Amino acid sequence: MEEKTEFDDIFRLYYTRLFIYAxxxxxxxxxxxxxxxxxxxxVWMNFQLMDRSTVRSFLYSFVRSRCLDYLRHLDxxxxxxxxCKSCDEGYEPEPALMDxxxxxxxxxxxxxxxxxxxxxxxxxxxxxxxxxxxxxxEMNMSTSAVKKNLTKALNLLREKIAKKQ
Amino acid sequence: MDTKDRPVTDEELLDLLEGMSERDGELWQQVKExxxxxxxxxxxxxxxxxxxxxxxxxxxxxxxxxxxxQSRKRRLRLRRWGLSLVGVAAAVxxxxxxxxxxxxxxxxxxxxxxxxxxxxxxxxxxxxxTEKAPGVQASADDGTDRPAVWVAKGPHELDYHTPxxxxxxxxDLPERHSLxxxxxxxFKLILSDGTEVYLNADSRLVYPSRFTGKxxxxxxxxxAYFRVAKxxxxxxxVRTQTLxxxxxxxxxxxxGYEGSDTEVTxxxxxxxxxxxxxxxxxxxxxxxxxxxxxxxxxxVQKVDVSQYIHWREGYFYYDNVTLLDIMKELGRWYxxxxxxxxxxxxxxxxxxxxxxxxxxxxxxxxxNRMNKFTxxxxxxxxxxxx
Numbered sequence: 001m002e003e004k005t006e007f008d009d010i011f012r013l014y015y016t017r018l019f020i021y022a023x024x025x026x027x028x029x030x031x032x033x034x035x036x037x038x039x040x041x042x043v044w045m046n047f048q049l050m051d052r053s054t055v056r057s058f059l060y061s062f063v064r065s066r067c068l069d070y071l072r073h074l075d076x077x078x079x080x081x082x083x084c085k086s087c088d089e090g091y092e093p094e095p096a097l098m099d100x101x102x103x104x105x106x107x108x109x110x111x112x113x114x115x116x117x118x119x120x121x122x123x124x125x126x127x128x129x130x131x132x133x134x135x136x137x138e139m140n141m142s143t144s145a146v147k148k149n150l151t152k153a154l155n156l157l158r159e160k161i162a163k164k165q
Numbered sequence: 166m167d168t169k170d171r172p173v174t175d176e177e178l179l180d181l182l183e184g185m186s187e188r189d190g191e192l193w194q195q196v197k198e199x200x201x202x203x204x205x206x207x208x209x210x211x212x213x214x215x216x217x218x219x220x221x222x223x224x225x226x227x228x229x230x231x232x233x234x235q236s237r238k239r240r241l242r243l244r245r246w247g248l249s250l251v252g253v254a255a256a257v258x259x260x261x262x263x264x265x266x267x268x269x270x271x272x273x274x275x276x277x278x279x280x281x282x283x284x285x286x287x288x289x290x291x292x293x294x295t296e297k298a299p300g301v302q303a304s305a306d307d308g309t310d311r312p313a314v315w316v317a318k319g320p321h322e323l324d325y326h327t328p329x330x331x332x333x334x335x336x337d338l339p340e341r342h343s344l345x346x347x348x349x350x351x352f353k354l355i356l357s358d359g360t361e362v363y364l365n366a367d368s369r370l371v372y373p374s375r376f377t378g379k380x381x382x383x384x385x386x387x388x389a390y391f392r393v394a395k396x397x398x399x400x401x402x403v404r405t406q407t408l409x410x411x412x413x414x415x416x417x418x419x420x421g422y423e424g425s426d427t428e429v430t431x432x433x434x435x436x437x438x439x440x441x442x443x444x445x446x447x448x449x450x451x452x453x454x455x456x457x458x459x460x461x462x463x464x465v466q467k468v469d470v471s472q473y474i475h476w477r478e479g480y481f482y483y484d485n486v487t488l489l490d491i492m493k494e495l496g497r498w499y500x501x502x503x504x505x506x507x508x509x510x511x512x513x514x515x516x517x518x519x520x521x522x523x524x525x526x527x528x529x530x531x532x533n534r535m536n537k538f539t540x541x542x543x544x545x546x547x548x549x550x551x
Contacts (some may be wrong), residue, residue: 127213
């Protein structure tokens, strides 16, 4: 029973973060849920043998490779797959500090600092993939105000990351 | 991260990413070449975290569903190895198998067909699993020390709404409970908000001992009838493996046995039914039934709601329902296997009412009185339709 409790804690801790990670890459919730679920299934099946300190990186790399597989099946451009691959590379000197999980934790903390309208703009631009002008019209503001909101969110995040490093 | 050193301004970055498409190879090449991978990732993560945060996944419910799925898979694996399992405190397995008769030529369409399989490891009485006490019998008090959060009102009723010990209740943290009802029985639960849940045979409900937070969320495997206590501020959500139903206060039936379509039938009020991701949603009115189609869409049809009211009151009630569906229900209730030797009979539609408290023989006698087919329980224990 102790193992189950331990596993349950891991499930609770990373589930939403892994979901956000996958969603950012592939954009369909249904597929994300299947992928995150099968990552946990692998952990659960091999839990006795697993080194607890590697569970987190296992979960992320499992989700990553499944998402890449999924993308390769879709009609996306190969350059996009390459881009996704490079997202969690490139921090070789200090991978522990800037790994994906850490970024997501910071971003989740940041959510409460963002105005609802800023969040709405972020979603419209980068999930629903609307043009800035369209978003501006919908929200009854100027295109430059839309951009200003986006830059502001990005800068807040940059500051936060810089502070933690 | 110094802005002056950045070769690309934020203005340029945003212009580049405008309406970004995964199909645009040029764009992604530029993102990489110009060293914008991080910024682009961060914008996408911000958007994703915001969207997912709109409706945080209910991790507790997902966790319960995960373990339920795992134990079902484990049992399937064990069964394949021919091991029998005793005392498994979880929903039982339904097998809808095409049975081929030994020796006879296959594919003629005349072979006896097993439409419902009995389960020898089926539970005998309802089982309540809590985090502290896995697998206690959910029956009336037997003198053992029980948590104070619920009261047993009989062998088939639990009440969380009027706890026995109010001060202990207030101190107790909400726990995840799971109630499994065996074949041939039903169970009434009163949840902490006063919502009444009638669980049908062979079903399982996962719910918190006390609702907290914005939503009242439960997970169902099998079939249940809900009379939801009105509370407009806290939507009540019933999730199954495939769909979710959101309500504010109403009466409805959810049926999602494994191997059958999941159906939501509304008796009173108004509900919103969505697939598990809430990508597709449909609103139904009283007397309507929504079912999830294999293509992911919903079919809505008018139904006679009496059937869903009568099972709760201890009757099999069917109007214009196929013999196949009726026999599956009888198989589930009496835990017997059902074999059709007469495939035509499967599709005949009947009006049929029987008392569930009577034995199987009683129901079969009533069916045989229609003189359309012969249904008998043979020496091997299975029920044959000829």
